[in-house]
Amino acid sequence: MGKIICAGLGPGAPDLISVRADRLIRSSRHVAYFRKKGKLGNARRIVKDMLPANCIEYAMEYPFTTELPFDSPEYIARLAAFYDDWTERLADLAGSTDVVVLCEGDPLFYGSFMHLYIRLQGRVEVEIIPGVPGMVGCWNVTNLPMTWGDDVLAVLMGTLAEDDLVHHMYGADALVIMKTGCNLPKVRRALERAGRLEDAWLVERGTMPGERIARLAEVEAADCPYFATVLVAGHGRRPEAAE
Amino acid sequence: MGKIICAGLGPGAPDLISVRADRLIRSSRHVAYFRKKGKLGNARRIVKDMLPANCIEYAMEYPFTTELPFDSPEYIARLAAFYDDWTERLADLAGSTDVVVLCEGDPLFYGSFMHLYIRLQGRVEVEIIPGVPGMVGCWNVTNLPMTWGDDVLAVLMGTLAEDDLVHHMYGADALVIMKTGCNLPKVRRALERAGRLEDAWLVERGTMPGERIARLAEVEAADCPYFATVLVAGHGRRPEAAE
Numbered sequence: 465m466g467k468i469i470c471a472g473l474g475p476g477a478p479d480l481i482s483v484r485a486d487r488l489i490r491s492s493r494h495v496a497y498f499r500k501k502g503k504l505g506n507a508r509r510i511v512k513d514m515l516p517a518n519c520i521e522y523a524m525e526y527p528f529t530t531e532l533p534f535d536s537p538e539y540i541a542r543l544a545a546f547y548d549d550w551t552e553r554l555a556d557l558a559g560s561t562d563v564v565v566l567c568e569g570d571p572l573f574y575g576s577f578m579h580l581y582i583r584l585q586g587r588v589e590v591e592i593i594p595g596v597p598g599m600v601g602c603w604n605v606t607n608l609p610m611t612w613g614d615d616v617l618a619v620l621m622g623t624l625a626e627d628d629l630v631h632h633m634y635g636a637d638a639l640v641i642m643k644t645g646c647n648l649p650k651v652r653r654a655l656e657r658a659g660r661l662e663d664a665w666l667v668e669r670g671t672m673p674g675e676r677i678a679r680l681a682e683v684e685a686a687d688c689p690y691f692a693t694v695l696v697a698g699h700g701r702r703p704e705a706a707e
Numbered sequence: 708m709g710k711i712i713c714a715g716l717g718p719g720a721p722d723l724i725s726v727r728a729d730r731l732i733r734s735s736r737h738v739a740y741f742r743k744k745g746k747l748g749n750a751r752r753i754v755k756d757m758l759p760a761n762c763i764e765y766a767m768e769y770p771f772t773t774e775l776p777f778d779s780p781e782y783i784a785r786l787a788a789f790y791d792d793w794t795e796r797l798a799d800l801a802g803s804t805d806v807v808v809l810c811e812g813d814p815l816f817y818g819s820f821m822h823l824y825i826r827l828q829g830r831v832e833v834e835i836i837p838g839v840p841g842m843v844g845c846w847n848v849t850n851l852p853m854t855w856g857d858d859v860l861a862v863l864m865g866t867l868a869e870d871d872l873v874h875h876m877y878g879a880d881a882l883v884i885m886k887t888g889c890n891l892p893k894v895r896r897a898l899e900r901a902g903r904l905e906d907a908w909l910v911e912r913g914t915m916p917g918e919r920i921a922r923l924a925e926v927e928a929a930d931c932p933y934f935a936t937v938l939v940a941g942h943g944r945r946p947e948a949a950e
Contacts, residue, residue: 472839474725480837483729484722570843578852594723594847594914596715596837600813604837609821614867616875619860632859635878671837 466561468554468588470571470581472595473510476672480601481510485593488564489514494557496522496550497566498576506691507566522563524550543579551583558588569598574642599640602670602693606677611638615698622647622694626654633658638698646688652680660696668692709805711797711831713814713824715838716753719915723844724753728836731807732757737800739765739793740809741819749934750809765806767793786822794826801831812841817885842883845913845936849920854881858941865890865937869897876901881941889931895923903939911935 471485481489489495489511499505505523515521527546532539557563571577571592584590599619603610611617618636620629622644633639633654641651644666655661664680668689680694714728724732732738732754742748748766758764770789775782800806814820814835827833842862846853854860861879863872865887876882876897884894887909898904907923911932923937 475837477727479727479730480725482717482723482839483726484720486726487722570839570847572846572851572853573843574854574856574858575852578855581852592847592850594718594839594843596725596813596839597843600816600837600840603815604813604835607835608815609818609824610815611817611862612821613817614864615817616864616867617860617862618879619854619862621857621859623857624859632878635875636861 466558466563466588467591468558468563468565468580468584469591469593470565470567470577471593472570473507473566473568474596475569475598475601475670476506476510477601478510478514480596480671482593482595485595486514488593489566490516492516492519492562492564494520494522494561494563495566496524496554496563498524498526501525501527507568510568511566522553522557547579547583551580551587554580555584555588567595570595573597598670599642599693599695602667603640603695603697605670605675606665606667606695608665608695608697610695611698611700613700615700617698622651626650626657629654630657633660633696636698637700639664639694639696641694644688644692644694645690648683648688648692648694649685651694652685655680655694655696663696665695666692667695709801709803709831710834711801711806711808711827712834712836713808713810713820714836715813716750716809716811717839718812718841718844718913719749719753720844721753721757723839723914725836725838728838729757731836732809733759735759735762735805735807737763737765737804737806738809739767739797739806741767741769744768744770750811753811754809765796765800790822790826794823794830797823798827798831810838813838816840841913842885842936842938845910846883846938846940848913848918849908849910849938851908851938851940853938854941854943856943858943860941865894869893869900872897873900876903876939879941880943882907882937882939884937887931887935887937888933891926891931891935891937892928894937895928898923898937898939906939908938909935910938 474480497507567575567577615637617638618632619640666680668676717723740750810818810820858880860881861875862883909923911919
């Protein structure tokens, strides 16, 4: 009887993987990971120099990417069937051997693995190894002290409505906005309305080859990098305020 | 000419440190860390089996803990002088050798190191290695899929006023409340007012020896663990909703 172990890969640099996950990946015999059809996949790219030669790979390819609207019944049903299918396959495999599932960032923080995880409950043992979330890698490469003292941090998705974004941006001290892509012009307008655009950074492929860090206000409005995170640091209570 | 390298230690389990930070710590000759007076310190405890025998240690002991109110001018001035002093000492040391500063969790996420970091700007080279934040370790040991789809995550400090806590708890889908300690009864009341108490978990010393995980509603009201984090998972868009 084996188990399923989901290894958080962290933000992208292979040596930012935890010692526990690094050891596991280097000794794995069965490895599964999500990717878009026709792509190598970012999770697989991160571990490219780590997998043993005799390791068997399972690429879990999303059935579609952008052809269907997110909230259409067909999108929802097809994605559910995809997760159901891989749940069966991984559970079968784990009947006889350990299976490592690779997951960028931290598996329980907006991770696709969670859709398998809730389906696997009660069927097979699942272990999760935490990872450094992508946003943490991004604020580190930006050298941005992110949250201080009593700061409130809000993590927002660029897919939210502009008014909702503005509302949350007003309420919090430090901001992370993920899933930007072609929502970036909207995110930018929202930050401007909330008076936070001047302090906003755009980080693309943080800690990875091709990393790019820019002030959001200086980025072309038509530029919509997909793997990009927007950061605004907090400014809470600091002892130096007394100096 | 040396530099200062701040290594994020992650949530507490030594093998959740990144490979990059692990290598650095095991080969370090000068290591500094914060701690309360009279304590070994949690950062030092995490690396207890990792430091080389000939490593020189610098315990940066906070000049006080709870004797003065947080917002009193004396507290602020004494803490600023403490950071000023260690900035000088570490910058002097880095004039001739590398110095590793240990920091629990991620250094730029509510970390004391940030107070040294901003003072060291332009004086000496500083490198930071990200770590898994404590809250990420806590939701992993609780097996709590934390954020889904478009969920908004709010990270709040238990030191905020009760009404502010309630306001933020209403606005967000997933919640992390840190710095609970004796603010825990207030945090609990706020969660109850926001209708989130039934879903709240209390995690003490997550990933470390003495770890304790409990439903907050079932914890004695008089119980105020200091190193505790409160978690409420989000419940965003999930494909299984269509099943």
